[in-house]
Amino acid sequence: MELVNNIRILIAEPLPLMREALTALCAHRGSFNVVASCADGATALRLIHELKPDVALLDLDLPEIHTLELLRRVRESVSETRMVLMSSRSDRKTVIESLRCGAQGFVLKSGSAQQLFDSLRQVREGGVYISPSVEVEKIFGPQRGRKLDDDPIESLSAREHQVFTMLVEGLRAKEIAARLSVSPKTIDTYRASMMRKLDIHDVAGLVKFAIHRNLTDLARPVPHQSRAANGGSD
Numbered sequence: 001m002e003l004v005n006n007i008r009i010l011i012a013e014p015l016p017l018m019r020e021a022l023t024a025l026c027a028h029r030g031s032f033n034v035v036a037s038c039a040d041g042a043t044a045l046r047l048i049h050e051l052k053p054d055v056a057l058l059d060l061d062l063p064e065i066h067t068l069e070l071l072r073r074v075r076e077s078v079s080e081t082r083m084v085l086m087s088s089r090s091d092r093k094t095v096i097e098s099l100r101c102g103a104q105g106f107v108l109k110s111g112s113a114q115q116l117f118d119s120l121r122q123v124r125e126g127g128v129y130i131s132p133s134v135e136v137e138k139i140f141g142p143q144r145g146r147k148l149d150d151d152p153i154e155s156l157s158a159r160e161h162q163v164f165t166m167l168v169e170g171l172r173a174k175e176i177a178a179r180l181s182v183s184p185k186t187i188d189t190y191r192a193s194m195m196r197k198l199d200i201h202d203v204a205g206l207v208k209f210a211i212h213r214n215l216t217d218l219a220r221p222v223p224h225q226s227r228a229a230n231g232g233s234d
Contacts, residue, residue, distance in 0.1 A: 010053040012044035041065030060087040066179040075102030160194040
């Protein structure tokens with residue numbers, strides 16, 4: 001049972017309250033040692049190389065270096081750190097691209113603390129974990145009644161999907177370029193190709209499409225308390 005005990009964890013989560021809550025959960029459980037926490041992908045990448053944690057627990061939408069880019073860099077560095085991604089989204093494209101880029105675990109934020117701990121243990125022991133709420137058969141099994149080629153979102157490349165995700169979350173081309181470590185002109189090329197494939201030609205249309213397909217956190221209602229805390233403004 002050596003592998004299960006004292007698992008060294010790095011937490012990368014933009015929201016301080018979430019970071020502190022995850023750290024407290026791990027401390028309370030006892031067998032998880034949070035060696036560091038941070039709020040962005042650049043710091044997470046540096047800490048992974050410096051501290052070599054057993055598992056990095058990463059939010060899907062880290063700033064500075066996008067999480068999927070971070071996964072790719074860690075994978076290419078042949079790091080022994082295993083990676084679990086936390087997300088509010090469970091669509092096929094997001095899950096598939098996360099695993100392709102190097103994640104060994106995919107945990108839904110709507111899941112339980114026990115599922116989080118199960119993912120950390122299973123991934124640490126060399127397995128792959130996907131939240132039970134994710135419809136794995138629909139994601140990996142044969143598609144009945146509809147070909148993947150018929151779904152325009154499936155035609156997007158990994159980079160185009162990343163650009164799509166960040167555009168609908170409100171990031172500008174310059175910000176996206178910084179997170180993916182490419183030039184703004186390259187982002188413009190990806191954006192043009194992605195819009196052509198989706199047959200959508202403005203950001204407002206992309207946002208509407210993403211909300212309709214539940215491909216963005218914008219599709220999830222904001223609690224009334226949160227709106228009140230923000231002074232009632234949108």
